[in-house]
Amino acid sequence: MKLKSIVVMVLVIIMSGFIVSAGAVRAADNKCLKIGVVSVRKIFQDCKRNTKYRQEMTAERDKIEAELESLSKDIDASKSKLKMLKQGSADYLSGMKDVFDKQASLQAKQEYFKRQMDVREQTVVEQLFKDVIKATGEVAKEKGFDIVLEKSEPDLPAANSNELTLVISTHKVLYSSGCEDITDAVMAKVDAN
Numbered sequence: 001m002k003l004k005s006i007v008v009m010v011l012v013i014i015m016s017g018f019i020v021s022a023g024a025v026r027a028a029d030n031k032c033l034k035i036g037v038v039s040v041r042k043i044f045q046d047c048k049r050n051t052k053y054r055q056e057m058t059a060e061r062d063k064i065e066a067e068l069e070s071l072s073k074d075i076d077a078s079k080s081k082l083k084m085l086k087q088g089s090a091d092y093l094s095g096m097k098d099v100f101d102k103q104a105s106l107q108a109k110q111e112y113f114k115r116q117m118d119v120r121e122q123t124v125v126e127q128l129f130k131d132v133i134k135a136t137g138e139v140a141k142e143k144g145f146d147i148v149l150e151k152s153e154p155d156l157p158a159a160n161s162n163e164l165t166l167v168i169s170t171h172k173v174l175y176s177s178g179c180e181d182i183t184d185a186v187m188a189k190v191d192a193n
Helices: 002-029 040-046 048-083 090-143 161-170 183-192
Strands: 035-038 147-150
Touching: 035 090, 035 183, 040 048, 040 090, 040 183, 048 090, 048 183, 090 147, 090 183
Parallel strands: 035 147
Antiparallel strands: none
């Protein structure tokens, strides 16, 4: 079993060497690849479209919170009225049903609004990312780039070990001297659309 593992490791190392050699030859044949970098994080944070979306979301969230607060106050008022009624009476049971119905409605609306906001957030982020990819391709073609890599500075220190692992596993470009940063050009194209 150990011999089989060693043979597999040797084959992986040999194949890796061939892949690297083939890549180096191809790069040498094409002279020098023109490589650009883009910070998707910066675009998401700074683009006008995202700023506008955040403002709209804040206004909508404030409106929803006001509606939920109004429902909560209505429940509190119904509970206060319920305290004045004699337990077990028909009016008390009717009032108790009213309170439970309003509480159920409040919980349902809270869950609905949360999911609505989550779905909307995901939709907006997905579309913005698609637009960043499209704009990056357009800018790369205009400037004659062969490759454009995503380069964002890692957000350190991490809050916990899971977040640190995520930062390490997703941070792919560690150094990019000589690569042109086209983040601003891509952001301008995203904002123009």
